[in-house]
Amino acid sequence: MKTQMENQMENMAAQNPSRRKFLKESTALMGGLVIGFYLPIKSGRAYAADAPPKLVYPPNAFIRIAADDSITIVVNKSEMGQGVYTSLPMLIAEELEADWSRIRVESAPVAAVYNHTGFGMQMTGGSSSIPSSWEQLRQVGASGRILLIRAAAQQWGVPEGECHAENSQVIHAGSGKKLSYGKLADAAAKLPLPDNVALKSPKDFKLIGKATKRLDTPAKINGSAQFGLDVYLPGMLTVLIARSPVFGGKVKRFDATEARKLPGVQGVYQVPTGIAVAASGFWPAKTARDLLEIEWDEGPGAALSTPKMRAEYLELAKQPGAIARKDGDTVQGFKAAHKSISAEYEIPYLAHAAMEPLNVVVDLKPDHCSIWTGTQMQTMDHAMAAKTAGLKPEQVEIHTTFLGGGFGRRANPRSDFVVEAVQVAMAVAQPVKVVWTREDDTRGGNYRPMWSDHIEAGIAKDGKPLAWKHTLVGQSIVADTSFEAFMTHNGVDATSVEGAATLPYVIPNLQVELHSPKNAVPVQWWRSVGHSHTAFVVETMIDELAHLAGKDPVAYRLGILPADSRYRGVLQLAAKNAGWGKKKLPAGHAYGVAVHKSFDSYVAEIAEVSLENGKIRVHRVVAAVDCGMVINPDGVRQQIEGGIVYGLSAALHGAITLENGRVMQSNFHDYAPLRFSEMPRVEVDIVASGELPTGIGEPGTPPIAPAVANAVFTLTGKRLRRMPFDQESFA
Amino acid sequence: MISLIINGKTTKVDADPNTPLLWVLRDHLQLTGTKYGCGIAQCGACTVHLDGRAVRSCVTPVSMASGKQVTTIEGLAETALGKTVQAAWQEVDVPQCGYCQSGQIMAATALLKENLHPSESEITAAMDGILCRCGTYNRIRAAIQKVAKHPLLAEQSGGAK
Ligand code: FES
């Protein structure tokens, strides 16, 4: 069975809008695009500091060629570290035959032409930027190339077929004539769009598949890259908000007398989410916020405590839930089983903890609203901002800055941080920058849901799995959002069970059930979404079955994966590179393995682990990935490295817990990302493939927790079934 | 008024002397390359140099910086070493989201200024306080290890140091 998400991903290619329609809309949009994007701002190193290049060639919304031969690619996805400001321009440049050294990048404004080809709105998520742009952006590049060649051929009075494009030039081989794109752009812009656009065969790729340096690195090593927090407008105030200490709580009364006295404080306002302090900068705003006296009406959220919730969840895990998958008959399967085991799993809430805390700049005028923020969800934020401000959509614009990490948090299905900032701007009659402190960000909810799982599994005499019953308990991310209608069916949110209902192993009697309790804690997608917990549960239980069957964990998996499964390739490659079963590891070290598919990409990871002073130490991770055709191999490596670190941080240390409705963690001392000294060596190998490209931002994350847990079992004989692992003692 | 020397230039700012240097750099001077990550000396995103030594500007009152040489990421390229560290970062293509990288580069440069040939464990010790949520640590290590042998360093500093 495929999840909704996977179906959606597979449909992307089929759902591409008709090219002509799409290009026409793009052309029609150019006027608005130019005006919208280059809103002049005068202060500091403002967002649009570069003078706009003279626009001479606007055949569509994605490419602009200037007379000086520079080429601007307008990228419709948010750059949050995953490399889209490099990989997406590569798709266009490949077909455009552009001189890569002259490519520059701009972020797209909000417009329908920039919608995600699969999701029908402008957004970045689901590891889908490459798969959803693969056809579209190559077509954009190819139609540009055709028009430029046509313009040159007409100018020279030669047949088009005798000309070709290379390195931002059109060349007539017979006469040796050459014209640069910058010189042809004007004429090309006047030509009608081509009807048939043939795309290159992969064997002719010059750029796609080559390790390519990121275009955003220069700005990110000299301090000039502009994140949301770096936007300064004239007359702008910094706003910090005192939010309820309990989810869903409301202000009962407040006293701001002391806060208002502080130099630099301009005003204190009640807004729907709490009390907003507006000041000349962060420091006076923060100092004044600390002086507020607020009485809260805490509401039912105050009853939430992690141990109580855990007990309820574990109880629920024993009850029948909504059926997410049913193969064969598990009752008969367990009867016939040679040996059975069962286990309970406890997985906590997690904060995204991007390095850049949330922030939004809003300049609200009676008839216009400009927003600067690092968002992954432009269309929804745009609509929600307009609705909140009481403006027409065309009166609102969003400038997407660099994102100091996203990991899903900046794609809020309720547009929480944007709506709140617009509400603040409505209260404060000046441009505002709403800044979340690290504490606000950590305690602000919208977490990866907490999960309790129960699995019972039985094997046949030959050791192969015969029956498997998995019950999951955790909040649905899409419940009560606009995503619910297409992501939840028969009580099953596809993202809750992805990786569990889609496990690849041959198990004749298999049932997966889901409970989706509701409570006041807002939840959200967190790098790899459902896979972030299902891979841990499934891949540690499969390891238990291997052990129960007395088989080697890699051989066992290979024995129960379908013969044509792409899981096999990554598993075998990782095992080979790690020297699984062959390499002699240092005393006290052990390997653990896991393999998982997410976002249509397959990743196997083998972790080399030891215990140091009773603590888990991960020395090395050998990863193999199959993500179809690769655009930028170095980008793939970065994402697997980063995905492993993100997953390892959660596996070893990550937990958000509640007491009396209050989040117990606040900052990096008690919600600890992996540090430099904990970093394993990471070796990434990529399976050569001619399949369509698939996701890469998230698939590195799921396998690391089970790989480490399985290694710890080999070392200690102890099964880790609770995350994070640092709550266990190995003394 | 507090007088500051930032990247070689003297500037006066009107700020409460207790204001952390970080917020003076950002809110008063719009030197936004120095980042806020935690505000409590836990992440290193705010790392700058004070008389050549790495400090956390989020917990350094601006009054303490008065009269000292403050170097931020914006001024780093003015020294041969700073330029070389940035070149090494570029060659290894270290950044992902990039938000932590100013702090990483400032911390690495301070380390290399004292010790151009740090051992593995000296690198770990110097960099352990600077968090990267995107997981660029191995590339940071690789970039630091490139600096001593980098041709740019010899070229810029005439082979000295
Ligand atoms: S912001 Fe200063 S150490 Fe985190």
Ligand code: FES
């Ligand atoms: S590059 Fe994103 S936090 Fe380090």
